[in-house]
Amino acid sequence: MVRFDDLALFVRTAACGSFTKAAREANLLPGQVSAAIMRLERDLDSRLFARSTRSLRLTDEGERYLPYAKEVIDLLRNGRDELRRGDETLAGTLQIAAPSDFGRNLLLPWLTAFRRQHPNLELRVQFSDQVTDVFRDPVDIALRYGSVDDASFVALPVAPDNRRVLVASPAYLEQCGVPQSLDDLPRHSCLLWHMGGRLYDKWGFPVEQGALPPGRGRRTVRVSGPLASDDADVVRRWAIAGEGIAYKSWLDVSADVGAGRLAVVLPEQPGEAAPLQLICPHRRQFSPAVRQLHALLAQRCAELGAPP
Structure with a gap:
């Protein structure tokens, strides 16, 4: 029988591209991650990763299995969140990616205050101007400037009038x-x-x-x-x-x-539109923590006022 922990480590390893990086994020030893992947491969009777001394990549079977593994993990998380829906106490881990400037100078203090209000909630943040792939990278949500036309994403406006x-x-x-x-x-x-x-x-x-x-x-x-x-x-x-x-x-x-x-x-010259969006791969991932955080960010951004 496939173990949930092994499945989660498979998804994390696929995103990190390394047993060592996945182990570091999960606070485990690389050998423990490797053993979990081998156990999962044995349970599935399929080879999920092609390994060499210098690289680790998904096999064709691994590529095909990855979206199903993510789906299972999402469903289990949603079930957990549903059980907590009537409880105002937010818990669990929320992984967030954001642009460097916005992340360090605005989002960081807002997240700190948000976490103090919900001490059972754990936050993992990534601040970078590299575009985060919410399907492959180990994040739950990403904040991104610009319009999102990709129908595979779900985008919630945070600061739609930003320029x-x-x-x-x-x-x-x-x-x-x-x-x-x-x-x-x-x-x-x-x-x-x-x-x-x-x-x-x-x-x-x-x-x-x-x-x-x-x-x-x-x-x-x-x-x-x-x-x-x-x-x-x-x-x-x-x-x-x-x-x-x-x-x-x-x-x-x-x-x-x-x-x-x-x-x-040149305050009379309007600048390029730069709406801020909260990106999520699936609407099912709008957990209570994500919904409350989105409301907070939209409120704080509105308080900054419109550009001149």
């Missing part, structure tokens, strides 16, 4: 001048973001009808600068330090603007 804004420190603007239009941006030092070898040096802006040829509702400005990072929080810190102009989510910089560390550049 990007141009910001710079008062010291930079005093030294280098205040841009008067989008045409001035290429002459300024702009703080760039890069990911996977791609440099995001083309900034998009919605424009009013009539400002561009028919059928065009967006203007792209190519910018440049000596500083770039794959961590959005680093870009924000550079802007505060006076190193240039950044194009950031309003949620990420609203506190800095309010405190005077940053000023909005």
Whole structure:
């Protein structure tokens, strides 16, 4: 008979791609994880992983079995949550992935307060600007900027009206001048973001009808600068330090603007839409903890106000 713990370790190992990493996350020894996988393979009479001294990958049988294993784990979790539905005490483990800047500077204190209200709830957080795969990575929910058109996801709006804004420190603007239009941006030092070898040096802006040829509702400005990072929080810190102009989510910089560390550049120019969504692979995973956390995040983001 297949053991639930072995099934859970199979899913975790598939996400981590390593017995060692899976063991570390589960607070076990690598040999214990390996033994669990071998036991599961024996129960199923199928080889789930192809092993070598340097790599570990799913076999064709493992790829086909993985979604069913996840389904079983989800059903058992849902059953547990259903038993607790009438109890206001939240318990269990909630694994969350979020963008670096939003995660460290806004989400972290909110999660800390949320956990204090529910001391039986365990949180596992990942802050990174890499796009989390909620089907393969060991997370329950992910917070993500931008519209989600993939029908395989379930997305709940957290900050649907959020937009990007141009910001710079008062010291930079005093030294280098205040841009008067989008045409001035290429002459300024702009703080760039890069990911996977791609440099995001083309900034998009919605424009009013009539400002561009028919059928065009967006203007792209190519910018440049000596500083770039794959961590959005680093870009924000550079802007505060006076190193240039950044194009950031309003949620990420609203506190800095309010405190005077940053000023909005071209406030009359609307920025690109950047709605914040809570992503979940299945609606069945909307546990009481997820529902309460979603309500809290939507409320806190609304309190930050709309971008200028």
